[in-house]
Each structure stands twice: as structure tokens, then as C-alpha cells.
Amino acid sequence: MTTLDAATSTEHGTDPDRYVATGYANDRAHVFHSWSAQGTLDPALIVGAKGSRMWDDKGNTYLDFSSQLVNVNIGHQHPKMIEAIKRQADRLCTVAPSMANDMRSEAARLITDRTPGDLNMVFFTNGGAEAIENAIRMAKIHTGRLKVLSAYRSYHGSTSGAISLTGEARRFDSEPGMPGAVKFFGPYLYRSVFHATTEQEECDRALEHLRTVVTNEGPDRIAAIVMETVPGTNGILVPPDGYLAGVRAICDEFGIMMICDEVMAGFGRCGEWFAVNRWGVVPDLITFAKGVNSGYVPLGGVAISQTIADTFKTRVYQGGLTYSGHPLACASAVASINIFEEEGIVEHARMLGDDLFGPRLREIAEKHRCVGEVRGLGVFWAIELVADPATKAPVDLAGTQRFAAACKQGGVWPFIAGNRTHVVPACNISVEDAHAGLDVIDQALGILD
Numbered sequence: 001m002t003t004l005d006a007a008t009s010t011e012h013g014t015d016p017d018r019y020v021a022t023g024y025a026n027d028r029a030h031v032f033h034s035w036s037a038q039g040t041l042d043p044a045l046i047v048g049a050k051g052s053r054m055w056d057d058k059g060n061t062y063l064d065f066s067s068q069l070v071n072v073n074i075g076h077q078h079p080k081m082i083e084a085i086k087r088q089a090d091r092l093c094t095v096a097p098s099m100a101n102d103m104r105s106e107a108a109r110l111i112t113d114r115t116p117g118d119l120n121m122v123f124f125t126n127g128g129a130e131a132i133e134n135a136i137r138m139a140k141i142h143t144g145r146l147k148v149l150s151a152y153r154s155y156h157g158s159t160s161g162a163i164s165l166t167g168e169a170r171r172f173d174s175e176p177g178m179p180g181a182v183k184f185f186g187p188y189l190y191r192s193v194f195h196a197t198t199e200q201e202e203c204d205r206a207l208e209h210l211r212t213v214v215t216n217e218g219p220d221r222i223a224a225i226v227m228e229t230v231p232g233t234n235g236i237l238v239p240p241d242g243y244l245a246g247v248r249a250i251c252d253e254f255g256i257m258m259i260c261d262e263v264m265a266g267f268g269r270c271g272e273w274f275a276v277n278r279w280g281v282v283p284d285l286i287t288f289a290k291g292v293n294s295g296y297v298p299l300g301g302v303a304i305s306q307t308i309a310d311t312f313k314t315r316v317y318q319g320g321l322t323y324s325g326h327p328l329a330c331a332s333a334v335a336s337i338n339i340f341e342e343e344g345i346v347e348h349a350r351m352l353g354d355d356l357f358g359p360r361l362r363e364i365a366e367k368h369r370c371v372g373e374v375r376g377l378g379v380f381w382a383i384e385l386v387a388d389p390a391t392k393a394p395v396d397l398a399g400t401q402r403f404a405a406a407c408k409q410g411g412v413w414p415f416i417a418g419n420r421t422h423v424v425p426a427c428n429i430s431v432e433d434a435h436a437g438l439d440v441i442d443q444a445l446g447i448l449d
């Protein structure tokens with residue numbers, strides 16, 4: 001930096017570090033946070049991060065076992081990502097969606113190379129909720145039907161259609177929502193609503209229940225069934241083998257579009273490019289965001305089957321966004337997918353799930369009375385915390401808060417969702433760091449036993 005630059009930057013306040021001192025006070029005075037009672041907040045002021053670690057203004061360093069919102073799949077500040085974003089910023093920061101753009105084209109090619117079946121086209125959005133909005137719009141126009149089914153145990157985003165399809169309680173303050181939004185129960189053996197005692201029973205009964213909902217709602221009125229391939233925030237509920245194929249069969253029987261929401265489950269999280277690939281099922285639409293570029297620049301999208309894309313060959317698609325296919329976001333997606341390939345991140349995530357998280361978390365479950373169940377795959381695991389393993393009564397809020405505080409004290413930033421902690425670090429976390437984080441979680445669980 002030249003003397004002149006330094007003077008200019010001080011004058012105009014472009015040196016970012018000068019805002020650290022006032023960062024917390026200005027947050028509390030002026031920043032309105034998501035999903036929060038504003039007066040109760042005490043957010044950490046994160047000033048830097050690298051790989052699987054982040055640090056705050058007080059000098060505390062944490063192993064990030066949350067990947068922020070389960071999106072920084074490639075870890076923080078990957079040098080090749082930073083370089084790609086800088087290079088694209090120098091070339092072309094922004095361009096209208098009606099223009100073609102080389103980075104958008106390449107991102108779409110790389111993504112559709114990895115989607116299953118004939119999902120050959122991509123509509124880009126700024127994030128996951130917009131991807132859901134556009135996927136359901138496409139399904140409704142394509143089928144000429146109105147209703148959309150989704151699971152009670154789901155989160156699909158907080159825009160108007162996406163929050164209506166969200167099954168968990170966060171939808172309540174947005175109700176009444178989108179007309180034609182209907183809910184069903186997906187499989188979750190540990191707290192089975194079907195009184196099932198085996199995975200197979202749970203699978204069969206969940207499919208029977210879904211068929212009953214479909215037939216009672218009027219199958220020829222249902223445009224789509226939207227489901228998280230592996231429901232994430234609501235508990236990392238890995239579907240039993242056969243469930244997704246069963247949903248696909250119901251959709252095929254009644255001409256319903258199958259939309260798999262892979263905003264959280266996609267791009268390495270489940271040890272696959274797309275989680276559906278694990279079960280060999282081909283949906284009609286896949287929504288993605290988060291791990292597509294680890295949120296370095298906001299990006300999401302919908303991967304579209306050729307059949308649905310063909311509906312809009314001559315018919316205008318009445319949907320769009322000023323920043324659809326933003327060059328900076330797409331350049332970082334291109335960089336991210338190439339880094340995933342070069343560094344074998346999908347394979348690493350699968351190995352971590354099979355050889356490290358799975359075995360160690362099962363060990364941890366054996367050891368602690370407060371662990372009702374552990375479940376997951378890849379780098380996507382839930383530890384269900386219970387006050388009593390016999391009744392499965394969830395640990396209360398004070399309990400999870402004490403657990404979270406103990407993790408932070410030990411240098412691990414946990415992801416807490418209800419009575420669960422989700423073990424969701426970066427998909428390229430090292431074996432040593434993964435063990436170190438689990439050691440801290442293991443110890444923190446002791447306070448709940």
C-alpha cells in the first residue's frame with residue numbers, strides 16, 4: 001500500500017480492520033438478526049478464519065464444527081477460491097442475466113455433469129429459498145397443477161412459498177401461507193409416528209402414509225412433492241434404503257414432479273456430489289445452494305430435467321432475478337467444483353463418514369447416557385440429546401446451552417438445533433481436527449449425563 005493509498009483508505013474508511021473496535025456495538029445498535037429476539041443476542045464478533053478454524057476479536061480460536069450454516073463445505077478462505085474471486089472481480093463483476101457469461105456457462109456445465117439422469121439445465125438464484133420458489137413455480141406450470149406436498153420435519157427457506165413448505169415451527173408466524181401446501185410425515189425411526197420398530201417397517205409405513213395423503217388430496221391436483229433428500233436442520237434424518245425410490249414411484253404413478261432439496265445435503269456433505277446419487281434416484285428438479293461455492297459469494301439454483309426444460313422451449317418462463325447467474329458467484333462455483341476434484345473432497349467426506357465420524361460417534365453414544373441416538377453419513381451427523389434414554393425425553397434448552405458453552409470453552413463451535421448437536425464441519429476437515437473436535441464434544445457431553 002502506498003502512503004497515498006493509506007491516507008485515502010483512512011480518510012474514506014476503506015481499511016476494514018478499523019471497524020473491529022466498533023463492530024459489536026454497531027451490531028447491537030443497528031443489525032436486525034435472523035430468527036432471533038433482538039434483545040437477547042450476544043453474537044461473537046468473528047474477525048478471521050482459515051480452513052476449519054475461525055477466531056473472534058477477543059483472540060479466541062474455534063474449530064468450526066458448524067461450517068457456519070452448514071455451508072462452508074470447502075473450509076474458510078481457501079486460497080484458490082479467493083484467487084478466483086479476485087480474478088473475476090478484475091475481469092467482470094456483474095452482467096445482466098439476459099447476457100451470456102462464460103463463468104455462468106461453465107458453472108452450469110460443471111453442475112449438470114454431476115447431476116443424475118437428464119437434469120441438464122440450471123436456473124441460478126442467490127440462495128436456497130429462491131431455488132425452492134423457482135422449482136415449485138416450474139413444477140406448477142409444467143404440470144398445470146396447484147398443490148405441493150412437503151414433510152413436517154423440513155426446512156426449505158424463509159421466502160413466502162419456501163416457508164409455507166417448511167414443516168417445522170418456524171413457519172407458524174408466516175401462516176396462513178401458500179394455498180395448496182400440504183404436509184406429510186417422512187421416515188424417522190427413532191421417533192416413529194408409524195409405531196415402527198425396524199428401518200424396513202418405517203420405510204414401508206412412511207410410503208403407505210404418503211400414498212394415502214396423495215390419494216386423499218387428489219393426485220391430479222398435486223404438482224410436486226418437495227423433500228430434503230436427507231432432512232438437515234430437522235435432525236439429519238437419513239432415509240431408509242428404498243424410501244426415495246418409493247417416493248419416485250408414487251410420483252411416476254400420478255404424474256407428480258419430485259423435487260429434491262439438496263441445499264444442505266448436496267455438494268459433498270453426504271459424501272456424494274448430490275445425495276440422491278447414493279440411492280440412484282433421479283428427481284425431476286434438484287435445488288442447491290450452500291456447498292455449491294461454500295457461500296463465498298451468495299449462490300443457489302435449480303437443476304432442471306430436460307422434460308421440464310422443454311416446457312419452456314417456446315413458452316416464456318415467467319421468473320427471474322437481477323442477479324441470476326452472477327459472475328462473481330459463478331466464478332467461485334467453478335473454482336469450488338474444480339478444487340473438490342483436485343483435492344478429492346467428495347471421497348474424503350465419504351471416508352470421514354465411514355471410518356471416523358460413524359465409528360467414533362457410535363462409541364460416544366455408548367459412553368453417554370444423554371445420547372439417545374447418533375445418525376448420519378459423510379460429514380453430516382446428528383447427536384440426539386435426551387434427558388432420559390428410556391422415554392427419549394429431549395434435553396431442555398438450558399441443557400443444550402450448557403453443552404454448547406462447554407464446547408466453546410473447549411475451542412469447538414458447535415451447531416445446535418433443538419435438542420440436537422449436528423456434527424457438520426467442513427467436508428475437507430483433516431482427520432486430526434475431526435478427532436480433536438470429537439474429543440471436545442465427548443467431554444462436553446459429560447456435563448449432561
Ligand SMILES: Cc1ncc(COP(=O)(O)O)c(C=O)c1O
Pocket residue numbers: 069126127128129130132155156157158228232233261262263264265289290300
Ligand atoms: C434444505 C434447505 N433448503 C433451503 C434452505 C434455504 O436456503 P437459504 O437460506 O440460502 O435461502 C436451507 C437453509 O438452511 C436448507 O437447509
